[in-house]
Amino acid sequence: MTVVSVDDLTVAYGSHTVIDHLSFTINEGDFLVVVGENGVGKTTLVRSMLGFLKPKKGTIDIPQNTKIGYVPQFRNIDEEYPLSIKDFVALNTKPRIIPWLTKKERDRVNRMIRENNLVNIAERPLGLASGGEKQRAYLAQALLPDPNLLILDESTASLDNEMKYELLDLVTRFQQNGLSVMFITHDWDLAQQYGTRFLYMTGKSYETGPINELPVPAKGGTK
Numbered sequence: 001m002t003v004v005s006v007d008d009l010t011v012a013y014g015s016h017t018v019i020d021h022l023s024f025t026i027n028e029g030d031f032l033v034v035v036g037e038n039g040v041g042k043t044t045l046v047r048s049m050l051g052f053l054k055p056k057k058g059t060i061d062i063p064q065n066t067k068i069g070y071v072p073q074f075r076n077i078d079e080e081y082p083l084s085i086k087d088f089v090a091l092n093t094k095p096r097i098i099p100w101l102t103k104k105e106r107d108r109v110n111r112m113i114r115e116n117n118l119v120n121i122a123e124r125p126l127g128l129a130s131g132g133e134k135q136r137a138y139l140a141q142a143l144l145p146d147p148n149l150l151i152l153d154e155s156t157a158s159l160d161n162e163m164k165y166e167l168l169d170l171v172t173r174f175q176q177n178g179l180s181v182m183f184i185t186h187d188w189d190l191a192q193q194y195g196t197r198f199l200y201m202t203g204k205s206y207e208t209g210p211i212n213e214l215p216v217p218a219k220g221g222t223k
């Protein structure tokens with residue numbers, strides 16, 4: 001089943017064309033890694049897929065049963081941030097008339113807390129969590145509404161190796177249960193280890209295919 005189909009997409013900021021005739025698809029259960037140097041349009045692609053930018057040309061076909069979860073690139077959550085990890089996850093419950101969570105919503109929040117290894121720290125202020133714990137909280141929040149496509153924009157960028165693997169192992173577990181993943185990264189090793197397919201954006205052209213065909217640059221490349 002196709003969860004997103006992008007065909008001949010062109011996106012521009014005014015006269016500055018950033019994405020030029022891009023086509024690719026994401027299928028159910030894919031772990032698509034998106035690689036490419038700074039400024040080639042990776043975040044612009046995500047913003048277009050989320051509907052925030054109107055394509056100049058081409059189409060982004062998102063079937064009705066595709067629900068997207070998104071973990072954006074940068075957040076500035078400092079020590080003063082007042083919400084607990086659990087409350088932060090619960091922020092992504094859909095708008096409701098009564099101000100408190102229903103039992104079903106609470107159960108769902110607790111499930112996400114469990115499945116993202118946050119049980120022991122659920123009541124801790126998010127601002128005091130480590131980088132890896134924060135990323136797991138962002139993941140839990142994004143997964144709360146049960147999306148079938150998860151977009152991660154550089155989620156491992158600020159993490160040490162152990163935390164990177166922990167986070168991506170977790171994401172892989174969800175992927176193996178049918179979640180499709182689109183993971184934007186500058187880390188070619190992680191791309192090769194976790195991806196099933198790739199989209200390589202060079203700024204001039206695009207390549208896509210199974211992960212074993214990823215054209216890994218020589219050392220000193222765009223890593």
Ligand SMILES: Nc1ncnc2c1ncn2[C@@H]1O[C@H](COP(=O)(O)OP(=O)(O)OP(=O)(O)O)[C@@H](O)[C@H]1O
Nearest residue numbers: 013016018036037038039040041042043044045073
């Ligand atoms: N709102 C905007 N208005 C005008 N130009 C923009 C805007 N957002 C991004 N750009 C430009 O579009 C190009 C692509 O930016 P984008 O953030 O999509 O790249 P990226 O591949 O995600 O980069 P990075 O890896 O550094 O996050 C850049 O030249 C950037 O300066």
